[in-house]
Amino acid sequence: MRARVLLYLTIVFSTAISLGLFRWLTSSEISLKFLLRPDRSRQPDSGRYYNFSNAEFRFYAYSAFYDDRPSLLSAPVVRIIAVSDQYSELQNGSRRLYCTLHHDERDVVVTMDAEPLIIGYGWPLNSIEAREYVYTCPALKGMIPRSVSVTTDQAEYISSGIPVVVPRKPKSKGNFCVCVQAVYGTVDPYRIVEWMELQRILGVSLVGVYVLSAPQVVRKVFRHYSDEKFVDLRTIDYIYSSHKNDDEFWLHLTPAINDCIYRHMHEFKRIVVVDFDEAIVPRKHRSLAQLVGYLEQITDAPNFAFRNNYFFLDLTTADRTVSKYVKFLRYRYKVAPSGVGYAEKSIIDPQACTNMHNHCCLGVTANYTASGNTASVEPDIALSQHYKKCHFSETECEMMMRNKTKDDVLMPFKVILIRKVEQKIKEIMGHGI
Numbered sequence: 001m002r003a004r005v006l007l008y009l010t011i012v013f014s015t016a017i018s019l020g021l022f023r024w025l026t027s028s029e030i031s032l033k034f035l036l037r038p039d040r041s042r043q044p045d046s047g048r049y050y051n052f053s054n055a056e057f058r059f060y061a062y063s064a065f066y067d068d069r070p071s072l073l074s075a076p077v078v079r080i081i082a083v084s085d086q087y088s089e090l091q092n093g094s095r096r097l098y099c100t101l102h103h104d105e106r107d108v109v110v111t112m113d114a115e116p117l118i119i120g121y122g123w124p125l126n127s128i129e130a131r132e133y134v135y136t137c138p139a140l141k142g143m144i145p146r147s148v149s150v151t152t153d154q155a156e157y158i159s160s161g162i163p164v165v166v167p168r169k170p171k172s173k174g175n176f177c178v179c180v181q182a183v184y185g186t187v188d189p190y191r192i193v194e195w196m197e198l199q200r201i202l203g204v205s206l207v208g209v210y211v212l213s214a215p216q217v218v219r220k221v222f223r224h225y226s227d228e229k230f231v232d233l234r235t236i237d238y239i240y241s242s243h244k245n246d247d248e249f250w251l252h253l254t255p256a257i258n259d260c261i262y263r264h265m266h267e268f269k270r271i272v273v274v275d276f277d278e279a280i281v282p283r284k285h286r287s288l289a290q291l292v293g294y295l296e297q298i299t300d301a302p303n304f305a306f307r308n309n310y311f312f313l314d315l316t317t318a319d320r321t322v323s324k325y326v327k328f329l330r331y332r333y334k335v336a337p338s339g340v341g342y343a344e345k346s347i348i349d350p351q352a353c354t355n356m357h358n359h360c361c362l363g364v365t366a367n368y369t370a371s372g373n374t375a376s377v378e379p380d381i382a383l384s385q386h387y388k389k390c391h392f393s394e395t396e397c398e399m400m401m402r403n404k405t406k407d408d409v410l411m412p413f414k415v416i417l418i419r420k421v422e423q424k425i426k427e428i429m430g431h432g433i
Contacts, residue, residue: 049061049082049239050161052151057090061150062255062259063263066164071365072366073367077139078164079137081255082133084135087133090152096152097135098153101145102149113138118362120357125239145161173267174206177208177268177272178199178272178273178274179208179256180273182211183211197424199279205230207232212256213249224424269349270347281384283381292347295381299375301375305345305374309379310400312388314390315390316401317333333405334405335401340376345359346361348361
């Protein structure tokens with residue numbers, strides 16, 4: 001009996017001390033709830049969205065990250081990558097969102113930042129307009145939540161939350177990681193192999209891949225590169241499983257990109273955002289590292305945007321001396337570069353960018369606001385080379401092709417690229433090229 005009394009007094013005393021310290025760490029707007037949370041982690045093959053919706057506002061959270069970048073020039077925050085109803089609809093009802101931060105010691109409710117960060121154009125979800133955002137919750141000084149949940153009512157309580165990822169901080173950073181939009185539909189597995197090998201040649205160390213839907217042979221290619229530690233392979237699910245054959249996929253493209261950026265923001269100096277039919281190719285340098293080193297000397301902007309340049313696969317003459325499995329070298333006729341802002345792709349500083357679209361960074365941290373967001377790179381320095389069939393009208397395609405020119409900028413990599421593609425196709429597919 002005496003032992004039980006002593007244990008009870010110890011718990012009460014410890015709680016009193018913790019409560020006093022906790023009140024010192026928090027503001028008057030923060031309410032406290034004292035419930036311990038079991039530890040839960042999320043595996044790479046778990047791609048489900050956490051549903052925090054209610055009758056008045058739909059909110060589906062894909063992932064959450066602890067953001068303590070020094071460039072914030074503020075206290076750390078929790079970022080939630082989500083698909084939700086248009087935030088303006090909530091504002092019209094004069095409502096706010098609240099975050100419940102689940103810590104080991106207790107749960108804490110905080111008011112979410114007034115405006116979420118936009119990362120996509122939006123698309124109907126179950127016939128009602130939805131949009132992709134990065135939402136921001138204030139974190140408490142010196143305390144990292146294990147998970148977070150979202151409500152529209154400060155008094156509402158949700159006992160379970162989405163795990164909060166604390167990004168890795170290695171002692172030394174790699175140079176380049178590539179983040180691509182979510183993989184969906186039919187993808188040519190051989191083009192994935194060629195693309196991966198070109199990225200390696202250009203100096204990339206890791207590729208973040210998020211599979212929404214893909215044939216088994218494509219998954220096989222991704223697993224091969226994942227086994228080699230060149231791909232961080234993850235899953236992203238449809239919110240409505242019955243929507244796999246409609247256009248819901250549009251809502252999942254940029255959440256994958258932003259998850260990749262926040263997950264690896266401390267591991268790499270730069271993050272490249274391109275698709276599997278594109279490559280940012282230096283025209284005066286031999287690698288991405290040399291290219292970025294040059295750009296950092298001529299601009300203070302933390303992010304770089306590269307003009308789009310089409311190499312149309314159905315309208316150009318193929319070099320039939322090059323294997324059909326090496327399209328970057330087989331198709332070398334291009335049209336004029338697209339204008340500034342059209343389908344451009346980016347190399348960003350992950351310490352600066354807060355919200356990323358498929359084409360460009362849409363916002364930067366406080367430390368970089370004076371430097372500008374993104375510098376447009378001149379096409380004679382580097383281009384985003386884009387290999388696809390012409391998707392414009394027949395007349396437009398014909399007009400564009402009248403000014404086609406041959407471009408051999410990748411030919412210095414011919415021997416090594418063909419050798420590496422041949423080796424990988426034999427390893428993965430079991431045949432030569």
